[in-house]
Amino acid sequence: xxxxxxxxxxxxxxxxxxxxxxxxxxxxxxxxxxxxxxxxxxxxxxxxxxxxxxxxxxxxxxxxxxxxxxxxxxxxxxxxxxxxxxxxxxxxxxxxxxxxxxxxxxxxxxxxxxxxxxxxxxxxxxxxxxxxxxxxxxxxxxxxxxxxxxxxxxxxxxxxxxxxxxxxxxxxxxxxxxxxxxxxxxxxxxxxxxxxxxxxxxxxxxxxxxxxxxxxxxxxxxxxxxxxxxxxxxxxxxxxxxxxxxxxxxxxxxxxxxxxxxxxxxxxxxxxxxxxxxxxxxxxxxxxxxxxxxxx
Amino acid sequence: xxxxxxxxxxxxxxxxxxxxxxxxxxxxxxxxxxxxxxxxxxxxxxxxxxxxxxxxxxxxxxxxxxxxxxxxxxxxxxxxxxxxxxxxxxxxxxxxxxxxxxxxxxxxxxxxxxxxxxxxxxxxxxxxxxxxxxxxxxxxxxxxxxxxxxxxxxxxxxxxxxxxxxxxxxxxxxxxxxxxxxxxxxxxxxxxxxxxxxxxxxxxxxxxxxxxxxxxxxxxx
Numbered sequence: 001x002x003x004x005x006x007x008x009x010x011x012x013x014x015x016x017x018x019x020x021x022x023x024x025x026x027x028x029x030x031x032x033x034x035x036x037x038x039x040x041x042x043x044x045x046x047x048x049x050x051x052x053x054x055x056x057x058x059x060x061x062x063x064x065x066x067x068x069x070x071x072x073x074x075x076x077x078x079x080x081x082x083x084x085x086x087x088x089x090x091x092x093x094x095x096x097x098x099x100x101x102x103x104x105x106x107x108x109x110x111x112x113x114x115x116x117x118x119x120x121x122x123x124x125x126x127x128x129x130x131x132x133x134x135x136x137x138x139x140x141x142x143x144x145x146x147x148x149x150x151x152x153x154x155x156x157x158x159x160x161x162x163x164x165x166x167x168x169x170x171x172x173x174x175x176x177x178x179x180x181x182x183x184x185x186x187x188x189x190x191x192x193x194x195x196x197x198x199x200x201x202x203x204x205x206x207x208x209x210x211x212x213x214x215x216x217x218x219x220x221x222x223x224x225x226x227x228x229x230x231x232x233x234x235x236x237x238x239x240x241x242x243x244x245x246x247x248x249x250x251x252x253x254x255x256x257x258x259x260x261x262x263x264x265x266x267x268x269x270x271x272x273x274x275x276x277x278x279x280x281x282x283x284x285x286x287x288x289x290x291x292x293x294x295x296x
Numbered sequence: 297x298x299x300x301x302x303x304x305x306x307x308x309x310x311x312x313x314x315x316x317x318x319x320x321x322x323x324x325x326x327x328x329x330x331x332x333x334x335x336x337x338x339x340x341x342x343x344x345x346x347x348x349x350x351x352x353x354x355x356x357x358x359x360x361x362x363x364x365x366x367x368x369x370x371x372x373x374x375x376x377x378x379x380x381x382x383x384x385x386x387x388x389x390x391x392x393x394x395x396x397x398x399x400x401x402x403x404x405x406x407x408x409x410x411x412x413x414x415x416x417x418x419x420x421x422x423x424x425x426x427x428x429x430x431x432x433x434x435x436x437x438x439x440x441x442x443x444x445x446x447x448x449x450x451x452x453x454x455x456x457x458x459x460x461x462x463x464x465x466x467x468x469x470x471x472x473x474x475x476x477x478x479x480x481x482x483x484x485x486x487x488x489x490x491x492x493x494x495x496x497x498x499x500x501x502x503x504x505x506x507x508x509x510x511x512x513x514x515x516x517x
Contacts, residue, residue: 072299103322107323115378117367118367118368118369118372118378122369151374152407155412155423159425164415164422167411167422167423268411269409269410269411269488270409270488271409272407274407276376277373277376
C-alpha cells in the first residue's frame with residue numbers, strides 16, 4: 001500500500017464523515033427511503049471519486065504509450081489505432097435503435113394529444129354529471145338553473161331576468177301586447193313544436209287587439225270570442241295542449257327547451273340557439289329557474 | 297468520409313446542421329402541414345367583414361379580447377368548441393391576442409346577435425352591468441373604409457390565392473360592380489339595428505364602422 005492510497009482512503013473517510021456529520025446535525029430522518037438513498041449516494045460518490053482518481057494517477061505514473069499509430073499527424077501529435085471501447089459502441093447502437101423507435105412509434109407520430117385529453121376529460125365529466133343529477137331534486141335544479149342563467153342568459157335578459165327594458169324577453173311576465181300582435185301578424189315557425197307552423201294573420205284588427213290584451217294580461221277575466229282561433233292549437237287554457245304548441249301562460253320545460261334548441265327571432269330581436277352549450281339536465285334546470293322569475 | 301469531414305470543418309458544420317435539422321423537421325413539418333390548411337367549409341372574409349376586422353385592429357380590441365379557445369373544459373363550457381389552427385387560415389394577421397381583460401371572442405357569433413352588439417357598443421353597462429369596457433359611440437358615426445377592405449381582398453387573392461370569386465378583381469369597374477353586394481350585406485345588418493342614424497347612413501350608401509364590426513363579429517363562429 002503506497003502513500004497515495006493512504007491519502008486517498010483518508011480523504012474518502014473525511015468526506016464520508018462530513019456527510020454523516022451533516023446528516024446528524026440536520027436531524028434528517030433516515031427511515032425515509034429517499035433520504036437513505038440520497039445519503040448512500042453521497043457516500044458512493046465520495047468512494048468512487050477517490051477510487052477512480054487513484055487509479056488514473058497511478059496509471060499516469062506507470063503507463064507508457066504503445067500500439068499501432070494511425071496515419072494522421074495533427075501538428076506532430078499522433079493518434080493510436082484503438083478499438084472503440086465496447087461499452088461505448090453498445091451505447092451508441094442502443095441510442096440509434098431507441099431513436100428509430102422514438103421516431104416511428106414514440107413521440108412524433110404517436111404523440112400525446114391535448115385534444116384527446118380534452119375529449120376524455122369532457123366525456124368523464126359528462127357521465128359523472130348526468131349520473132349525479134339523474135334524480136336531482138327541485139332545489140338543486142333551481143340552483144343549477146340560476147348559475148346557468150347568470151352565465152349564459154344574463155348578458156341579454158339581465159341578471160334579474162327582466163329583459164333589460166325590452167332588449168330581450170322579460171321573464172317576469174309572459175308576453176306583452178306588442179309581442180302578441182307581432183306574432184299574430186307574422187306567424188311563427190321557429191320552435192319546432194309538433195303542431196307545426198302558425199300561419200300569419202289568424203286574427204286581424206280589433207280581434208287581434210282583444211287577443212293580445214287578454215294574453216298579455218295573463219289570460220285572466222273573460223275570454224274574447226276571437227280567442228277561439230288560438231284555442232284550436234294552444235288550447236282553451238292557452239297552455240299549449242301538453243307540449244303540442246307553445247304555452248302562452250308561462251315558461252314550461254318544453255318552451256324553454258325548444259327556444260334554447262332553435263333560437264328565436266321575434267319582435268325584440270334575435271336569440272341564437274344555445275343547444276350545444278347545455279346538456280338536457282341543464283335545460284331542465286334552466287326552465288325550473290325561469291319559472292321562479294314570475295313577477296307577481 | 298469521416299476522415300474527409302475531419303479535414304473540412306465547414307462541411308462538418310453543414311453535416312451537423314443537417315442531422316439536427318432533420319430531428320426538428322420530423323417533429324414540426326407533419327403537424328404544420330396538416331394544421332395550416334383551412335378547415336372544411338371555411339369561407340374567406342367578405343369585404344364588409346374585412347372592413348370590420350380592420351376596425352377591430354384599429355380600435356385595438358385585441359388588447360382586451362383574445363380569439364383562441366383552448367381545449368380545457370372550463371373554457372369550452374363558456375366559449376364553445378376549442379379553436380383549430382385551420383380556422384385562422386384567412387386571418388392576415390391572426391388576432392389570437394394574449395390578454396383576456398374581456399372574454400374570448402372566437403365564437404361570439406354563436407351566442408350574441410346584431411341587436412346585442414348594438415346595445416353593447418353604444419353603452420356596455422346597459423347589457424352587462426359590471427362591465428369596464430368603454431363605450432364605442434364613435435363607431436356609430438365614423439364611416440368604415442370598405443374600399444381599403446376591397447383592396448385587401450384583391451391583394452390576398454392575388455398574393456396568397458385566397459379563394460375569392462371572380463367578382464374580386466383589381467379594377468375600378470370590378471369594385472363598382474361589387475359595391476352593391478357590400479351595401480346589401482350592410483343593409484341586412486342595419487335592418488336588425490335600432491339606431492336611426494345608422495339606418496339612414498346605410499340607406500344613403502355609407503356604412504358606419506359599427507355595421508362592419510358587427511358583420512365581422514357575427515362571422516366569428
